[in-house]
Amino acid sequence: MGVVGLACRECGRRYPVEPIxxxxxxxxxxxxxxxxxxxxxSALRDDxxxxxxxxxxxxxxxxxxRVPEWDLAPGFTPLVRAERLGRAxxxxxxxxxxxxxxxxxxxxxxxxAVAVSAAQRFGFDVxxxxxxxxxxxxxxxxxxxxxxxxxxxxxxxxxRAKVVATSVYHPLVVEVEGTYDDVNRLCLEIxxxxxxxxxxxxxxxxxxxxxxxxxxxxxxxxxxxxxxxVIVPIGSGNMFMKIYKGFEEFRRLGVIPDRTVRMTAAQAxxxxxxxxxxxxxxxxxxxxxxxxxxxxxxxGSPADxxxxxxxIRRTGxxxxxxxxxxxxxxxxxxxxxxxxxxEPAGGVTIGALRKLAQTGVIGPDxxxxxxxxxxxxxxxxxxxxxxxxxxTIKPTLASFEQHVLASAGxxxxx
Numbered sequence: 089m090g091v092v093g094l095a096c097r098e099c100g101r102r103y104p105v106e107p108i109x110x111x112x113x114x115x116x117x118x119x120x121x122x123x124x125x126x127x128x129x130s131a132l133r134d135d136x137x138x139x140x141x142x143x144x145x146x147x148x149x150x151x152x153x154r155v156p157e158w159d160l161a162p163g164f165t166p167l168v169r170a171e172r173l174g175r176a177x178x179x180x181x182x183x184x185x186x187x188x189x190x191x192x193x194x195x196x197x198x199x200x201a202v203a204v205s206a207a208q209r210f211g212f213d214v215x216x217x218x219x220x221x222x223x224x225x226x227x228x229x230x231x232x233x234x235x236x237x238x239x240x241x242x243x244x245x246x247x248r249a250k251v252v253a254t255s256v257y258h259p260l261v262v263e264v265e266g267t268y269d270d271v272n273r274l275c276l277e278i279x280x281x282x283x284x285x286x287x288x289x290x291x292x293x294x295x296x297x298x299x300x301x302x303x304x305x306x307x308x309x310x311x312x313x314x315x316x317x318v319i320v321p322i323g324s325g326n327m328f329m330k331i332y333k334g335f336e337e338f339r340r341l342g343v344i345p346d347r348t349v350r351m352t353a354a355q356a357x358x359x360x361x362x363x364x365x366x367x368x369x370x371x372x373x374x375x376x377x378x379x380x381x382x383x384x385x386x387x388g389s390p391a392d393x394x395x396x397x398x399x400i401r402r403t404g405x406x407x408x409x410x411x412x413x414x415x416x417x418x419x420x421x422x423x424x425x426x427x428x429x430x431e432p433a434g435g436v437t438i439g440a441l442r443k444l445a446q447t448g449v450i451g452p453d454x455x456x457x458x459x460x461x462x463x464x465x466x467x468x469x470x471x472x473x474x475x476x477x478x479x480t481i482k483p484t485l486a487s488f489e490q491h492v493l494a495s496a497g498x499x500x501x502x
Contacts, residue, residue, distance in 0.1 A: 091151035094118040094293050097395075105151075107210045107285065109292040117391070118293045120151040129342030133312060136304075143198050143301040149337060150301075151294045152205035158234040162197035163301050165189040167309040167457070172425040173438075177445045181455045183315070185306055186428060187462070192229045192253070194222035194384075194431075194462035195327065199298035200230045203287040206294035207236065212285035214239060218275040219288075220268050220323070220384045221250030222462050227287055228257035239284070241271050246383050249466045267378060269389050288324075299327045303334025306457050307344050314339065316454040317350040317405070319441050321433045321461060322362050323385040325392030328353060331459070332399050351405040352450075353396055354440035356380035356415060356432075362393050366400060366407035373397055381412050381470050382432035384462060406449050410439035418442060419464060419471055429464035437461075 094103040098116025109118055127148060139145025143163035144154040166186045174182035190197040200223070207215055215231040216239045217223050224240040231238035238259035242251070243266060255261055264271045272288075279289040287295045307314050314335050320328045332351050338344045355363045358380030361373045373393035378386035390396070400407055410418065415435035422438045423429050430438070437458050444450045464471070479495060481487040 091120045092123050093121045107290045146304045152202045160191040162190045177442045183457045185459045192225040196222045196226035199295045200226040202298035203291045203295035204230045207285035214284045216284050217287040218272040221246045224254040228254045228259040232257040247467045299330035300334035303331045314347045315457045318457045319352040321437045322353045322355050323387045325390040325396040351403045353407040354437045355409045356382040357409045357411045359386050360409035363407040363409035384433045408440035414439040430460045431462040431467040432470050434460040
């Protein structure tokens with residue numbers, strides 16, 4: 089591991105490299121600390137460029153070591169210039185970070201790859217998590233590759249495809265009658281009482297660092313430059329904070345020029361405590377009970393919500409929320425313009441992006457990156473009621489001409 093210790097984000101108290109996640113003095117979250125004395129801009133860039141085309145090219149800044157025989161090679165996903173979507177919403181320099189191209193089709197593969205390596209270091213036999221779906225998929229897959237037992241906890245009633253896409257790897261899937269926040273509280277208790285590696289609990293200081301690679305890759309793919317702005321969907325807020333940390337680390341180490349990225353948050357109206365606090369000018373995030381089809385973001389008490397709110401304001405970013413109807417429309421817009429099918433979390437991102445562009449919060453010439461973190465095939469329930477019905481014809485040219493030609497013409501073009 090490249091990590092040399094842990095430190096409390098609140099009081100700064102230091103801890104050894106152990107499977108712990110909260111400060112025993114002030115109960116603040118613990119963060120991985122590194123020895124950066126040997127890391128410098130050009131040398132670090134050269135080392136990164138020689139690395140594998142996965143998150144492990146950034147191993148010097150991760151708290152885990154790649155185990156080749158376990159590696160599903162997550163990361164280094166495409167950064168796409170979204171010209172058609174940009175024209176539709178009035179942005180001239182819009183990019184999409186397409187993390188649907190990971191092994192289990194979401195960004196969670198990044199964090200779980202790091203968690204598995206950490207679990208191995210600490211001698212755990214069971215890998216577990218509290219999840220709204222995508223994390224369960226990733227934990228089950230990576231545990232299978234590493235030969236570990238997996239037990240995943242999910243709230244009852246999430247998308248069926250996510251349950252099946254987890255179960256196929258043969259973990260034990262436990263559906264909990266309650267919200268994600270109920271599931272997370274249960275996993276906190278399990279982590280205290282049993283010697284299990286719970287990725288987003290007692291391995292959180294290590295696991296969460298994998299999300300920094302979402303910033304590293306964007307900077308590298310933009311030619312070793314940070315964008316002006318990023319827009320990130322908010323569940324717990326952890327990914328948002330790690331993306332910010334990634335850009336800041338590259339800036340501090342001289343890997344990229346000195347620039348503050350405007351950190352912008354996207355939430356669903358049915359679970360938007362950060363956006364609500366931002367709009368009202370509040371300094372604290374008040375928990376809510378989730379009520380949205382964006383199940384992967386349905387975390388009513390975001391662990392990093394307060395940090396997200398402070399970071400938005402300090403960087404000159406923004407926060408916006410969209411209704412379920414708006415996020416569904418945004419899923420269709422992204423698909424129709426860029427050929428990318430996202431789950432509701434991505435619809436939240438694009439819906440919020442569109443609103444912020446239309447109101448002038450995001451300037452038309454800002455270099456803006458929108459993070460699309462999961463594939464739509466896991467949540468087809470969100471859009472199946474709004475897609476165009478198929479046309480049925482007989483196997484004859486006459487039937488084709490009668491029923492298809494007019495419809496095909498109506499589709500038009502640019």
